[in-house]
Amino acid sequence: MRTRLACSFVLAALLAPAADVAAAEGVRVRWLGVAGFAVEAGDDTILHDPYLSRPGALRTFFRPYVPDATILEPLLASDGPAPEVGRGDLILIGHSHFDHLADAPWIADRTGATVVGSETTVAISRGFGLAKAQLRRADPGDRLSHGAFDVRVVESRHMTLPTGSPPAPGVVTEPPAWPMPAVDFRLGDARGYLVTHRPSGLRLFFLSSAGLHRPAIEALKNEGVRADVLLISTSGRTDDFVHTLLDALRPRIVVPQHYDNFFVPLADPDAAVPIDEADLAAFEAEVASAARELDLAVEVRRPRLLEAVSYP
Numbered sequence: 001m002r003t004r005l006a007c008s009f010v011l012a013a014l015l016a017p018a019a020d021v022a023a024a025e026g027v028r029v030r031w032l033g034v035a036g037f038a039v040e041a042g043d044d045t046i047l048h049d050p051y052l053s054r055p056g057a058l059r060t061f062f063r064p065y066v067p068d069a070t071i072l073e074p075l076l077a078s079d080g081p082a083p084e085v086g087r088g089d090l091i092l093i094g095h096s097h098f099d100h101l102a103d104a105p106w107i108a109d110r111t112g113a114t115v116v117g118s119e120t121t122v123a124i125s126r127g128f129g130l131a132k133a134q135l136r137r138a139d140p141g142d143r144l145s146h147g148a149f150d151v152r153v154v155e156s157r158h159m160t161l162p163t164g165s166p167p168a169p170g171v172v173t174e175p176p177a178w179p180m181p182a183v184d185f186r187l188g189d190a191r192g193y194l195v196t197h198r199p200s201g202l203r204l205f206f207l208s209s210a211g212l213h214r215p216a217i218e219a220l221k222n223e224g225v226r227a228d229v230l231l232i233s234t235s236g237r238t239d240d241f242v243h244t245l246l247d248a249l250r251p252r253i254v255v256p257q258h259y260d261n262f263f264v265p266l267a268d269p270d271a272a273v274p275i276d277e278a279d280l281a282a283f284e285a286e287v288a289s290a291a292r293e294l295d296l297a298v299e300v301r302r303p304r305l306l307e308a309v310s311y312p
Contacts, residue, residue, distance in 0.1 A: 026310040027197045027204075030082055031303035033266060034099050035208035035233060035258045038084035038308075041197055044147030047088035048193065048206050048231075049100040050107060054271070057263045064179035065098055067106035071266060076110060081306045086111055090146045092195075093117035094208025095158060096124055096188035097168060099262045105130045116144070116151075119173060120188025126175035140191055140216065148199055154192040154220065157211035159236030166190075166211070194220075194227065202311055203227045205249060208258065210237035212244060221248035229311060233258035234283045235275070242286040247294055253311075254287050254300050256280060272305035 030038040035049040052075055053068040076086035091104045091113050101121055105128035108115050115125050116136045125135055138144060140155035158166035170186040190211060195204045205227035227249040234256045245251075259274045274280045284300045291298040301309070 026312050027200065027202050028084075028308045028310050029204070029229075029231075029255075030084060030308040031255075031257065031305060032082060032085070033260055033271060033305055034262045035094060035206075037206065037231060037257075038082060038088065039149070039195060039204065040084045040087070041148050041199070044149055045084050045087045045089055046146060046149055046151070046195060047085065047091045047104075047107070047113070049094050049104075049208050050085060050088075050091065051099045051101075051103050051262065052085070052266055053103050054262055054265050056265065060098070060182045060263065065102050065182045065185075066179050067103045069106075072103065072106060072110075076107070084308075088113050090149075090151075091115045092151065092193050092206070093121045094156075094192065094206065095190040096120040096172070096185055098182040098185040100208055101125075101185060102182070108134050118171075118189040118191065120171045120186055123172040123175055124180075124185060127178045127180065129178065138191075139189075148197055150196045150198060152194040152196075154194055154205075155213040155216040156190040156192045156207060156209070157213050158187055158190045158209040159211045159233070161236075166209075192216075194225070200312065202229070204229045204231060204311075205251075207232040207245075209233050210235055210241055210258075212238075212241060214244065217244060217248045226250045229253045229255060231255040231257055234280060235259060237283070242283065243290040243293070246287070246290045246296060246298065250294075250296060251298060252296075254298055255303055256283055256300065257303065259283075260305075266305075 027041045032050050034051045037048045039046045053071050074080050075082050093101050104115050105125040114134050116138045122135045122137045138153045140153050142153045144151050160166050171188050172186050192207045210233040230251045259280050260272050261275045264271045287300050
């Protein structure tokens with residue numbers, strides 16, 4: 001018990017709230033590491049893929065996955081380093097791998113939030129014990145609203161391995177026994193989320209893996225849909241990934257994500273260090289090149305771990 005309490009105090013100290021690049025108004029976006037974000041405007045808060053326990057490779061692969069309360073509880077606190085986690089009403093899940101879904105049912109169970117995602121996301125969350133009332137299956141094309149936010153579900157794909165298939169493919173249709181091994185968190189269906197803040201018109205587009213369903217992106221382009229901010233995974237992207245997104249959605253800001261090593265604990269000073277700095281730099285160069293070709297003014301903003309940024 002003393003060790004667990006000590007861990008909590010150390011985490012709280014290391015994760016003291018970063019200075020928010022904030023205004024009293026606007027949409028605030030905080031990077032939670034990996035593909036995790038908190039989006040807040042006024043009293044309305046949405047979380048995307050909040051994966052925070054980060055227990056390390058040995059514990060992840062050789063023990064059943066259990067969300068770490070000593071990590072998560074301080075993050076739920078109103079005076080903690082990511083207070084939006086405790087205020088989130090809606091949790092959007094891009095796909096159902098453990099580094100996207102595994103902490104979400106625990107968070108929702110504590111806060112009363114609704115977890116939104118695929119059939120696989122719903123089934124795994126039911127296995128955790130989350131009530132049906134706190135789960136919503138949302139398929140591509142579905143639209144939902146939460147306070148000042150509108151959410152559109154966009155069909156997507158996961159990046160593929162050299163074998164040509166994504167990692168841990170497959171679906172889960174029945175609630176599994178919990179706790180479960182991390183490798184049993186199957187991919188399910190990948191999707192992106194277009195989140196629109198109605199009062200300001202700000203549009204944020206989230207992709208939790210560097211894969212695309214090109215017909216869906218082309219459909220957005222043909223509709224004239226634009227996204228002010230792209231928050232997109234970088235690892236494993238194809239050569240035309242960046243150009244396709246910039247051409248279709250014409251953003252003004254690109255925020256790379258899912259480039260950190262999610263086996264490094266959140267409290268470690270190296271938690272947000274890129275796994276491959278050269279690849280991340282190449283991604284930023286691809287954005288600059290595509291922007292020039294498309295005659296767009298685009299800024300790349302590397303997020304800082306647990307820092308909140310305000311968008312007008």
